[in-house]
Amino acid sequence: MLRMIGRRLAIATPGIIGVIVVTFLLNRALPGDPAAYFAGPAATRQAIEEIRVKLGLDRSLPEQFALFVRDLARGELGTSLTSGQPVLAELLARLPASLELTLCALLFAVAVALPLGILAAARPGSWIDHLTRVIVTAGNSLPIFFTGLLLVYVFYYLLGLAPPPLGRLDPFASAPRTVTGAYLIDSLLMGDPALFWASARQMILPTLTLGVAVLAPIARMTRAAMLGVLSSDFMRTARASGLSPATLLYVYALRNALLPVLTSLGGVFSFLLGVNVVVEKIFAWPGIGSYALEAVLASDYAPVQGYVLMMASLYVLLNLLIDVLYGVIDPRIRIET
Amino acid sequence: MSETAPLLTVEDLSVEFRTRDGIVRAVDRVSFDVRWGETVGVVGESGSGKSVTALAIMGLLHPAGRVTDGRVIFRGVDLLAGGEGQRRRYRGRELSMIFQSPRTALNPIRPVGKQIEDVVRRHADLAGTRARDRALGLLAEVQIPDPGRSYQAYPFELSGGVCQRVMIAMAVACVPALLIADEPATGLDVTTQAAILDLLKQFAQERRMATLLISHDLAVIGERSDRIVVMHAGHVVEMARTAELFRAPRHPYTARLIASTPRPGATLGDLKPIPGGVPDLRGNLPPCRYRARCDRAIPACDEPPLPRVELTPGHTVACRVPL
Amino acid sequence: MRQLLRHGRYVLTENRLTLGAFALLLVFVGLALVGPWIAPYDPLATAAAHKLEPPSRAHWFGTDHVGRDILSRVIVATRLDLAIALSAVALSFVLGSVAGACAGFFGGWTERVVSRLVDTIMAFPLFVLAMGIIAAVGTSVVNIIYATAIINFPFYARLARAEVNVRREAGFVEAARLSGNSSARILAAHLFPNCLPPMTVQASLNMGWAILNSAGLSFIGLGVRPPTPEWGIMVADGSAFMVSGEWWIAFFPGLALMLAVFCFNLLGDAVRDLIDPRRRT
Ligand SMILES: Nc1ncnc2c1ncn2[C@@H]1O[C@H](COP(=O)(O)OP(=O)(O)O)[C@@H](O)[C@H]1O
Ligand SMILES: [Mg+2]
Numbered sequence: 001m002l003r004m005i006g007r008r009l010a011i012a013t014p015g016i017i018g019v020i021v022v023t024f025l026l027n028r029a030l031p032g033d034p035a036a037y038f039a040g041p042a043a044t045r046q047a048i049e050e051i052r053v054k055l056g057l058d059r060s061l062p063e064q065f066a067l068f069v070r071d072l073a074r075g076e077l078g079t080s081l082t083s084g085q086p087v088l089a090e091l092l093a094r095l096p097a098s099l100e101l102t103l104c105a106l107l108f109a110v111a112v113a114l115p116l117g118i119l120a121a122a123r124p125g126s127w128i129d130h131l132t133r134v135i136v137t138a139g140n141s142l143p144i145f146f147t148g149l150l151l152v153y154v155f156y157y158l159l160g161l162a163p164p165p166l167g168r169l170d171p172f173a174s175a176p177r178t179v180t181g182a183y184l185i186d187s188l189l190m191g192d193p194a195l196f197w198a199s200a201r202q203m204i205l206p207t208l209t210l211g212v213a214v215l216a217p218i219a220r221m222t223r224a225a226m227l228g229v230l231s232s233d234f235m236r237t238a239r240a241s242g243l244s245p246a247t248l249l250y251v252y253a254l255r256n257a258l259l260p261v262l263t264s265l266g267g268v269f270s271f272l273l274g275v276n277v278v279v280e281k282i283f284a285w286p287g288i289g290s291y292a293l294e295a296v297l298a299s300d301y302a303p304v305q306g307y308v309l310m311m312a313s314l315y316v317l318l319n320l321l322i323d324v325l326y327g328v329i330d331p332r333i334r335i336e337t
Numbered sequence: 338m339s340e341t342a343p344l345l346t347v348e349d350l351s352v353e354f355r356t357r358d359g360i361v362r363a364v365d366r367v368s369f370d371v372r373w374g375e376t377v378g379v380v381g382e383s384g385s386g387k388s389v390t391a392l393a394i395m396g397l398l399h400p401a402g403r404v405t406d407g408r409v410i411f412r413g414v415d416l417l418a419g420g421e422g423q424r425r426r427y428r429g430r431e432l433s434m435i436f437q438s439p440r441t442a443l444n445p446i447r448p449v450g451k452q453i454e455d456v457v458r459r460h461a462d463l464a465g466t467r468a469r470d471r472a473l474g475l476l477a478e479v480q481i482p483d484p485g486r487s488y489q490a491y492p493f494e495l496s497g498g499v500c501q502r503v504m505i506a507m508a509v510a511c512v513p514a515l516l517i518a519d520e521p522a523t524g525l526d527v528t529t530q531a532a533i534l535d536l537l538k539q540f541a542q543e544r545r546m547a548t549l550l551i552s553h554d555l556a557v558i559g560e561r562s563d564r565i566v567v568m569h570a571g572h573v574v575e576m577a578r579t580a581e582l583f584r585a586p587r588h589p590y591t592a593r594l595i596a597s598t599p600r601p602g603a604t605l606g607d608l609k610p611i612p613g614g615v616p617d618l619r620g621n622l623p624p625c626r627y628r629a630r631c632d633r634a635i636p637a638c639d640e641p642p643l644p645r646v647e648l649t650p651g652h653t654v655a656c657r658v659p660l
Numbered sequence: 661m662r663q664l665l666r667h668g669r670y671v672l673t674e675n676r677l678t679l680g681a682f683a684l685l686l687v688f689v690g691l692a693l694v695g696p697w698i699a700p701y702d703p704l705a706t707a708a709a710h711k712l713e714p715p716s717r718a719h720w721f722g723t724d725h726v727g728r729d730i731l732s733r734v735i736v737a738t739r740l741d742l743a744i745a746l747s748a749v750a751l752s753f754v755l756g757s758v759a760g761a762c763a764g765f766f767g768g769w770t771e772r773v774v775s776r777l778v779d780t781i782m783a784f785p786l787f788v789l790a791m792g793i794i795a796a797v798g799t800s801v802v803n804i805i806y807a808t809a810i811i812n813f814p815f816y817a818r819l820a821r822a823e824v825n826v827r828r829e830a831g832f833v834e835a836a837r838l839s840g841n842s843s844a845r846i847l848a849a850h851l852f853p854n855c856l857p858p859m860t861v862q863a864s865l866n867m868g869w870a871i872l873n874s875a876g877l878s879f880i881g882l883g884v885r886p887p888t889p890e891w892g893i894m895v896a897d898g899s900a901f902m903v904s905g906e907w908w909i910a911f912f913p914g915l916a917l918m919l920a921v922f923c924f925n926l927l928g929d930a931v932r933d934l935i936d937p938r939r940r941t
Contacts (some may be wrong), residue, residue: 141868143892147911152903153902234441240395247455273787289815301840304791307788329446335494
């Protein structure tokens with residue numbers, strides 16, 4: 001197993017190197033003179049020159065790249081212009097909010113999409129199959145910002161069931177003591193059910209918005225994979241052996257069907273991580289997406305660069321996790337490597 | 338139940354497949370029976386409806402397929418009339434089936450021992466280590482070396498022959514009254530083929546298990562069956578005791594089949610291929626589906642229905658001008 | 661060709677939904693062509709006296725916070741939204757198929773360079789990469805097109821590479837080579853045309869996604885700049901008013917966007933059925 005993880009990491013390495021190079025190049029592609037940017041509008045020419053030297057911008061491109069890699073290795077992602085704080089610290093402080101939201105959305109989507117896909121495949125042509133097709137087609141066409149806003153309008157404005165879309169907690173509540181950074185978990189650790197409920201209420205709409213968007217691909221993949229597996233030779237053997245329907249469906253069919261579903265989760269993660277920005281904007285969610293967005297709009301590039309790097313690293317890690325899970329389920333991968 | 342009644346009676350079984358380009362009438366009014374403990378061979382070119390017949394008996398047809406007519410009476414019970422729940426109680430317990438290409442016919446991501454154990458747990462009311470012991474015992478019975486290690490192995494780590502033995506172990510775990518073996522040795526190398534077929538024969542004899550042995554290869558069937566059913570394009574064209582069928586085939590197709598099968602003492606030049614191919618089974622078909630390939634046809638052959646004549650007791654043929 | 665036409669008619673008539681999507685496409689294309697002339701109002705004209713009016717006879721889709729007519733803005737925006745998506749898809753189609761075909765045909769370092777490029781792009785969550793690109797090169801319509809094209813590039817490159825690769829050793833290629841055709845000619849005249857059908861399927865399935873992507877970028881403020889009418893921006897403009905009940909500002913542009921994407925997705929499926937009936941799901 002460890003060998004397999006090592007191998008996967010080796011496969012991922014060129015991608016990681018590519019990510020670092022691209023982020024570096026994007027940084028250099030910044031319009032205008034970065035030194036003038038950092039120095040601010042009132043700076044003298046001399047001050048700008050000083051900053052240029054300090055930033056290493058007077059050196060050759062390869063040298064600059066070496067410096068960039070060295071800083072990365074030390075965990076230095078630069079400082080934010082607007083707040084003057086180190087970017088890494090700010091990103092890490094906001095990461096739990098984004099992760100909590102993303103994971104909840106993923107859990108919700110999987111919890112709905114897997115049963116839908118399974119039932120649709122187990123009973124082709126039934127109402128649940130048709131429902132799944134409608135959801136899949138509609139889900140692929142929904143602009144996520146549109147669904148988010150509609151949910152806000154219906155559940156906050158019309159029905160008054162949801163709290164206003166203003167972040168992780170309403171302004172009067174105080175955040176739980178930070179242990180994991182995820183409010184749902186921290187509030188429980190504090191033994192404060194009221195706080196848990198307050199943050200859960202805030203979570204519902206953004207989770208639904210994100211979850212509904214990724215439900216469709218997961219359901220489609222589950223349905224297709226289950227259909228493939230159900231008509232396979234080994235399922236016929238299993239049925240010929242008179243195994244119970246539950247064993248057939250869950251032990252034999254589902255475990256095999258999970259493999260392609262797991263593979264397709266890579267695309268789902270790519271989507272989830274990207275579209276976080278949109279949801280965080282709608283719900284004023286203080287995650288890294290909205291942080292990066294503020295930075296982009298303020299032309300503050302260091303946070304944006306840190307954000308892109310962090311997202312890409314997260315994505316690499318998640319893909320690694322998918323590979324490991326795949327190996328756990330599929331002996332053909334586990335044993336052959 | 339009286340043991341003189343047949344174990345399995347198939348009566349006028351007809352199966353159709355709905356496909357994008359029309360209805361395929363894959364099996365048409367097929368009738369035969371299997372008595373307790375006997376081995377009945379089913380032979381015919383590929384595409385003649387052997388597998389479809391077997392799957393229809395098991396109730397495992399592809400969803401596009403539908404039994405349009407007929408009865409399948411197993412131990413006095415009509416399996417087609419009962420529901421899926423009833424069939425499930427028979428499957429794997431009294432009525433088992435093994436398939437071609439054993440490596441893909443087993444669950445690729447479950448240890449083969451576990452797959453045997455699943456069947457044991459389901460039918461034999463054994464649990465825990467006793468189910469496991471039984472699975473290990475079955476692995477030994479089908480003569481797989483080192484059962485303890487093989488138990489943990491996955492299909493992709495085993496050869497086709499060993500996988501077929503595993504499937505046999507699953508099928509015989511509960512000592513079924515009838516085992517359907519659909520091309521059990523096809524695709525394996527020659528020595529393995531013989532070993533698998535001998536293993537099946539041994540089980541059949543030791544446990545008084547009836548066998549429906551399906552193959553496109555008359556040589557395989559001829560050596561191991563008490564009686565033979567010859568199929569062509571979804572029809573049973575001839576049915577007789579093995580020795581009689583080889584000695585005096587009455588249907589022109591059977592005669593061709595025998596002539597095209599290698600036998601001891603024959604040279605390659607003696608083998609004559611059968612002209613033409615299995616006809617397209619869509620659309621309107623003539624009453625005798627061998628008509629277009631037959632050199633003995635007379636105008637009466639175009640008139641329905643296809644006759645089914647019992648020439649001597651136990652020897653029937655579906656032909657107007659038998660040999 | 662006759663057969664393809666007949667099959668096309670079959671695909672259209674067999675499925676009412678596809679037919680509906682086709683009709684919708686014609687509407688969108690019509691709006692894109694003549695939108696500015698049929699819009700009832702000037703899409704940029706503000707009217708302080710008429711701000712935040714709900715849908716009415718005069719303003720079917722209502723007015724926004726500065727009194728602009730939303731119907732007119734939705735209509736006029738069609739051209740820009742479709743143009744952005746179409747240019748992005750066309751760009752990635754051309755770049756991806758050329759790079760992929762060369763990689764598949766020449767192998768060696770060409771292939772290594774292209775696959776490194778593809779791997780690198782795919783190592784990012786795609787929308788994040790698009791954000792990063794735009795943050796670096798600045799927000800403008802052209803840059804959205806580039807960003808969307810770049811994140812789409814891998815899909816085309818991979819497809820073209822695979823298609824060329826499987827045919828590289830095919831009989832007809834050998835024959836062409838033996839009769840003295842140059843590599844470039846073989847690639848252009850014999851191999852490339854073979855990748856077009858699957859690439860077309862990919863492109864039509866891709867249109868909806870490209871629309872969503874570019875509108876998403878505009879929504880978060882990284883694309884088209886106000887006051888230019890564009891669906892994503894209009895939804896963003898209306899988002900603040902959702903909590904106070906003025907739903908129409910965001911709703912109608914969002915609906916237009918959704919219908920457009922839905923329409924392209926359905927047609928993408930239909931094109932797939934038309935060109936490659938085996939891949940039906
Ligand atoms: N799932 C299916 N859909 C359509 N036609 C089928 C299907 N399965 C079998 N058939 C048709 O039924 C006929 C008999 O097939 P089969 O029983 O598999 O032949 P064999 O004698 O080789 O086992 C063939 O013509 C085949 O095309
Ligand atoms: Mg068969």
